[in-house]
Every structure is written in structure tokens, then in C-alpha cells.
Amino acid sequence: MRNVNLTVLSGEDFEDEAGIQIDANQLVSASFHAFFADNQAEGTFKLQVSNDICNDRYNAVNDFTVTNWVDLPSYTVSVTAGTSALITVPFMTYRWVRAVWLNTGTGEQTITAIADTGVKQVQTVTTIADTGALEQSDITTVADVASSLNDTYFLFSSANDTTDYYVWYNVDGAGTDPSLPGMTGIEVAIVEDDTADNVATASRAAITTAAGADVVVTGATDHIIITNILTGVTTDTADGLVPTGFIFATVAQGAASNLNSTYFTLSSVNQVTKAQKNFYLWLNINSEGVDPLVAGRTAIPVAAAAGASDSTIATAIRAALNGLTDDFVASGAGAAAIITNEAFGPVTVAVDGAAPTGFGFGAATLGVTSNLNNHYFLINRAGVPVPSGGEYYVWFNVDSIGTAPAPSGKTAIAVAISSGASANTIGGLMATAIAAANGSADFSASNLSGVVTVTNLQAGPFVPASDFNSGFTFAVTGGGNSTITVNMNALSL
Amino acid sequence: MRNVNCNILDADDSMSQTGSKIDSNQLVSASFSVVFGDGTANGTVKIQASNDPFNARYNAVNSFTPTNWVDIPSMSATITSGSPAIISIPNMAYRWVRVVWTRTSGGSTTINVNMDALSA
Numbered sequence: 001m002r003n004v005n006l007t008v009l010s011g012e013d014f015e016d017e018a019g020i021q022i023d024a025n026q027l028v029s030a031s032f033h034a035f036f037a038d039n040q041a042e043g044t045f046k047l048q049v050s051n052d053i054c055n056d057r058y059n060a061v062n063d064f065t066v067t068n069w070v071d072l073p074s075y076t077v078s079v080t081a082g083t084s085a086l087i088t089v090p091f092m093t094y095r096w097v098r099a100v101w102l103n104t105g106t107g108e109q110t111i112t113a114i115a116d117t118g119v120k121q122v123q124t125v126t127t128i129a130d131t132g133a134l135e136q137s138d139i140t141t142v143a144d145v146a147s148s149l150n151d152t153y154f155l156f157s158s159a160n161d162t163t164d165y166y167v168w169y170n171v172d173g174a175g176t177d178p179s180l181p182g183m184t185g186i187e188v189a190i191v192e193d194d195t196a197d198n199v200a201t202a203s204r205a206a207i208t209t210a211a212g213a214d215v216v217v218t219g220a221t222d223h224i225i226i227t228n229i230l231t232g233v234t235t236d237t238a239d240g241l242v243p244t245g246f247i248f249a250t251v252a253q254g255a256a257s258n259l260n261s262t263y264f265t266l267s268s269v270n271q272v273t274k275a276q277k278n279f280y281l282w283l284n285i286n287s288e289g290v291d292p293l294v295a296g297r298t299a300i301p302v303a304a305a306a307g308a309s310d311s312t313i314a315t316a317i318r319a320a321l322n323g324l325t326d327d328f329v330a331s332g333a334g335a336a337a338i339i340t341n342e343a344f345g346p347v348t349v350a351v352d353g354a355a356p357t358g359f360g361f362g363a364a365t366l367g368v369t370s371n372l373n374n375h376y377f378l379i380n381r382a383g384v385p386v387p388s389g390g391e392y393y394v395w396f397n398v399d400s401i402g403t404a405p406a407p408s409g410k411t412a413i414a415v416a417i418s419s420g421a422s423a424n425t426i427g428g429l430m431a432t433a434i435a436a437a438n439g440s441a442d443f444s445a446s447n448l449s450g451v452v453t454v455t456n457l458q459a460g461p462f463v464p465a466s467d468f469n470s471g472f473t474f475a476v477t478g479g480g481n482s483t484i485t486v487n488m489n490a491l492s493l
Numbered sequence: 494m495r496n497v498n499c500n501i502l503d504a505d506d507s508m509s510q511t512g513s514k515i516d517s518n519q520l521v522s523a524s525f526s527v528v529f530g531d532g533t534a535n536g537t538v539k540i541q542a543s544n545d546p547f548n549a550r551y552n553a554v555n556s557f558t559p560t561n562w563v564d565i566p567s568m569s570a571t572i573t574s575g576s577p578a579i580i581s582i583p584n585m586a587y588r589w590v591r592v593v594w595t596r597t598s599g600g601s602t603t604i605n606v607n608m609d610a611l612s613a
Contacts, residue, residue, distance in 0.1 A: 002518075002519065002613070003517075003518045003519065003588060005518075005544060005546050005547055005588040006546050007546050029584045029586040030586050031542060031544060031586040031587050032544070033542065033543060033544040033561065033563050033587075035561045035563065084561065084562075084563035085563065086542060086563045086564070086565060086566065088565070088566075088584060088586055088587075089586070090583070090584040090586070485561070487543075487544030487545055487546055487561070487588070488544055489517075489544040489586055489587050489588035490586060491521065491584075491585070491586055491613075
């Protein structure tokens with residue numbers, strides 16, 4: 001007895017392989033040990049035999065080619081995960097034998113995505129109404145009767161009583177300026193027996209000329225409507241000590257603005273550098289505001305009318321923030337301005353300024369940096385070494401503010417995702433992007449709950465996908481990727 | 494025909510052990526008896542085989558190291574409380590074999606495996 005010990009099959013485990021034909025003449029029993037150079041091989045390892053006649057007298061054994069093979073019943077082993085297999089044949093009553101490997105692997109690998117951690121900071125600011133008001137008076141004149149209005153006067157003031165005026169009447173040039181101390185006089189020239197309408201018309205013109213910087217004068221017929229240009233508490237219009245006899249009605253009491261020149265601070269994230277950008281939003285009421293010029297911050301002026309409602313103020317704030325398209329998106333209704341940063345990442349929450357608005361600042365949903373933006377992994381077209389142009393990197397462009405990392409010698413597969421996207425969403429987008437590579441000639445891909453199965457469309461072994469910094473996990477699941485070896489040891493006579 | 498009778502593993506049974514390779518050239522059949530020095534060992538004894546090719550013309554048997562081992566199906570014994578076991582291989586159609594002790598618990602002395610083989 002002696003041993004016959006040799007390798008009878010050496011091939012690729014990702015393809016079907018048949019070993020050499022073994023001349024089983026003189027062999028009594030034998031075992032066949034199959035093993036793999038990877039732990040993904042899938043398929044069937046079996047023995048085939050043949051009793052094709054080889055007449056040694058006429059045929060050289062080495063030149064004889066077996067043509068009729070049959071599976072040896074019960075000598076088949078299913079292989080998964082590249083496990084070794086052993087087949088022992090106790091009675092080798094066959095003329096020829098060979099080892100056969102049938103690959104059932106599909107060249108698949110799985111890529112398990114993780115969710116994006118990016119969160120855009122969100123905070124709701126609740127506005128309040130402006131308290132500012134413009135003083136307004138409605139004066140009803142009377143007709144002159146035999147110079148009854150001569151030397152009479154009435155009083156009005158600009159906002160906050162900054163300037164006090166008296167309006168006096170000079171009938172036919174016979175009047176005398178009362179010259180009230182500390183006040184500015186406005187002469188209204190009329191003629192004797194002027195009608196009330198004429199008196200009012202002349203008054204409107206005179207006041208507009210003299211005090212047009214402080215008030216707006218309107219009205220018709222016998223009315224003089226005086227409206228202050230600025231907000232603020234103002235002494236009501238009234239008749240003088242030498243009275244005109246006009247009727248004075250205060251239509252609107254002047255009041256100071258509570259919001260003018262106030263501000264709050266807020267911040268966004270620079271889409272490129274991801275650094276925090278600082279702003280202050282200040283309110284310019286009735287165009288009376290003064291920019292507070294907060295150091296180190298960019299101004300966002302918001303204009304509103306005196307006495308604007310909280311809803312109007314909020315609408316103006318939303319519009320101003322939405323104009324900063326790289327920084328904020330503002331939504332909401334009524335008094336609410338829901339401020340969402342355009343870019344993910346943490347920033348300082350919005351708070352009231354040193355000149356406070358008095359607005360309400362809700363608890364912020366704090367921003368979180370994306371774990372996937374600009375990160376990538378590598379995947380390769382089938383072929384070892386990887387064919388030219390077949391090395392890809394799959395990178396993630398979060399919220400469209402990513403920058404392709406462009407590793408040398410690799411072709412980009414960009415996957416656009418939104419911050420905070422789930423693993424399943426990312427898997428779906430990733431599968432689509434990978435499948436589209438190279439005109440859809442290299443891979444097919446499908447997603448199931450964030451696990452993307454990628455199947456090579458090109459034949460042959462492949463360099464499995466691997467991570468660079470995505471945090472994804474990778475596994476070759478669809479069959480072998482290297483070699484199978486079958487060694488036989490036989491007892492021979 | 495002749496008998497080859499030798500000890501192929503003498504080791505601490507309180508840890509898993511792998512015996513040395515056995516050149517099974519010329520061996521037709523073999524049995525492996527397993528004995529423990531105490532009654533506490535629990536685990537599995539099994540026989541592994543390798544057909545890694547060895548060319549006696551160019552390699553010295555003693556210096557050759559098989560690298561690809563596989564369990565021989567059905568050639569294992571479960572050990573409970575240091576009970577002895579025997580494993581018989583009727584058809585020794587392997588180029589190399591070895592014994593493997595996989596401890597799961599217990600063991601405080603030794604495991605001994607003796608082989609008796611029928612050789613051509």
C-alpha cells in the first residue's frame with residue numbers, strides 16, 4: 001500500500017471549476033479536502049466519476065480524455081461562507097474521478113448604511129406688537145366774521161413736543177404776531193369774512209410750508225388734519241389764549257415705539273467652512289430706527305410701521321430672514337417666526353439683545369454636525385487588479401453643501417442626502433447612485449432597510465468595497481472572491 | 494500489515510489543545526482512545542484531516558507543516574465529566590491527521606490520546 005497525495009483542483013471559487021481527471025486505477029480509497037482562500041465561497045463541492053474505457057494496451061493514460069462523467073451519489077457537500085469540506089470515498093471502484101466546484105455565489109456585497117446625524121438648528125421667536133403711534137388731530141375751522149379771527153391762534157406740537165407751534169391768523173394784514181416765547185409761529189393770512197373752507201385751505205398750506213418736516217397736513221373743506229411724522233407722546237392740539245373758536249379733536253394719541261432700534265442676536269452655519277456666522281436682527285419702526293451696530297455681527301434690519309401688530313412684525317422678520325438664502329429659512333404664522341438654519345450644525349441660540357425686543361425665544365432644537373457630509377467609502381468594478389477607471393469613491397453631499405473629497409485616481413459617485421436622513425433613505429439613494437455608475441455597466445444595487453446589496457455586473461473577482469470614513473459596514477455575501485483548492489489523498493495498492 | 498501504536502497527545506485538559514500532525518502515509522485504518530486524568534473535564538475530542546500535498550522526494554516529513562485542516566465528519570466524541578472515548582476511522586484515506594481537544598469546562602490534570610493504526 002502507498003499513498004497518493006496531490007492537488008486535484010486549483011481554481012477560482014467565483015466560477016464553476018472541474019478538477020483534473022484522476023486515474024483511479026489501483027486506488028482503494030480516497031479523501032478529498034476542499035478549502036478556500038476566502039470566507040465567502042458559496043456553492044457545491046462534489047465528486048464525479050467515470051468508467052470510460054481506457055485500454056492501456058492501446059491508449060496512453062495521460063492522453064486519454066474522459067467524456068462521460070456522472071455525479072457520485074451522496075458525495076456532495078454544500079459550501080457556505082467558504083467553509084472547508086471533506087469527502088471520503090471508502091471504496092474507489094471507479095476508473096476515473098474528478099473534483100467539481102459549482103459556484104452559486106453572485107458576486108454580491110452588502111453595504112450597511114448608518115443614519116446621518118446632521119440637524120439644522122430650529123428656534124421659534126414670538127414677536128410682540130409695536131406700541132408706537134403718530135399723534136393725529138382733526139381741526140374744524142370756522143368762518144371769519146368781520147375779522148373775528150384776526151390775531152387768534154391755536155397750538156400744536158411735533159412728536160415728543162420737540163417743537164411747539166402756534167398758528168395765528170392775520171386778517172387783511174391787520175394782525176400782530178403774538179410771538180409766544182419758545183414756540184414757532186405760523187402765520188395764516190386770510191381776508192375778512194373768509195369762509196371756513198378758505199380758512200382751512202389757507203391753514204393747511206401755511207402749516208405744511210412751515211412744519212412740513214414734523215407733520216403731514218391733510219384734510220378737505222373745513223378740516224385741518226395734522227399727523228405727526230414721528231412717534232412719541234405729544235401735547236394735544238388746542239386753541240390759544242386768544243382763541244380761534246375752532247373745534248379740536250385728537251384722532252390718535254402719539255406714543256413711543258417699544259421696538260424701535262431694539263434687536264436680538266442669532267447665528268447660522270457657514271455652508272462652506274461650517275463655522276458659525278453671527279447676526280443681529282434689529283427693528284426699524286417708522287423709519288426712525290438707528291442701527292445698534294453690534295460688534296462682530298452682521299445686521300439684519302427689519303422695517304415696520306409704527307403700531308405694527310405682532311403678526312405684521314413676524315411677517316417682516318420672516319421675509320428678512322428668508323432673504324438670507326444661505327443662512328436661514330423662516331416659517332410660521334401669526335406672531336411666530338420659526339427660524340431654521342440652512343446648514344446643519346450647532347450654533348448659539350437666538351437671544352434678546354442689549355436693547356431688548358421683548359420677544360419670546362422658544363427652546364431651540366439644537367443643531368448637530370453631519371457625520372456623513374463629505375465622507376466616503378470605496379467600491380470597485382470587478383477585476384483584480386481593479387481595471388483602469390473602475391475605482392470609485394461614494395461620497396455624501398448633505399443638504400447640497402458638501403464638497404467632493406476627490407481622492408486621487410478615483411471616480412466620484414455622489415449621493416445627495418438631507419441632513420438627518422435615515423439609514424433606509426440613504427441606502428435607497430446610495431443604491432440608485434451606485435447602480436448608475438459607468439452607464440449602469442458595473443453594478444446593480446438594491447436597498448432594504450439601509451442595507452444595500454451590490455452585485456457586480458462585470459465577471460471575475462473583485463476588490464471588495466471598503467470604508468474610508470463613512471462609518472458604514474461592508475460584507476461580501478454573494479460567493480467567493482478568490483480560489484478553491486482540492487487536495488486528494490488516496491490509498492493505493 | 495503491522496500496527497502503529499503511540500501516544501499522540503499528552504497535555505493539560507484544563508484548556509483546549511491541538512495535537513501534532515500525524516503522517517498517515519501507509520495507514521489503512523486507525524482508532525484513537527481518549528483518557529483523562531480527572532473526572533471533571535467537559536468538551537469535545539475530534540479528528541481533523543489534511544491532504545496538503547507532500548512530496549517526500551523534496552520535503553522532510555518532520556519539517557513539513559500542513560496548513561489546511563478540516564474536521565472529519567462524524568469523527569468526534571463529546572466528553573462529559575472526563576469520561577473516556579474512542580474514535581475509530583475505518584478508512585484512513587487522509588495524508589495527515591491530528592487530534593483536537595476543545596474544552597468547554599472543567600479539567601484539572603491531563604488528556605491523553607493514544608492511537609493504534611493498521612499500517613500497510
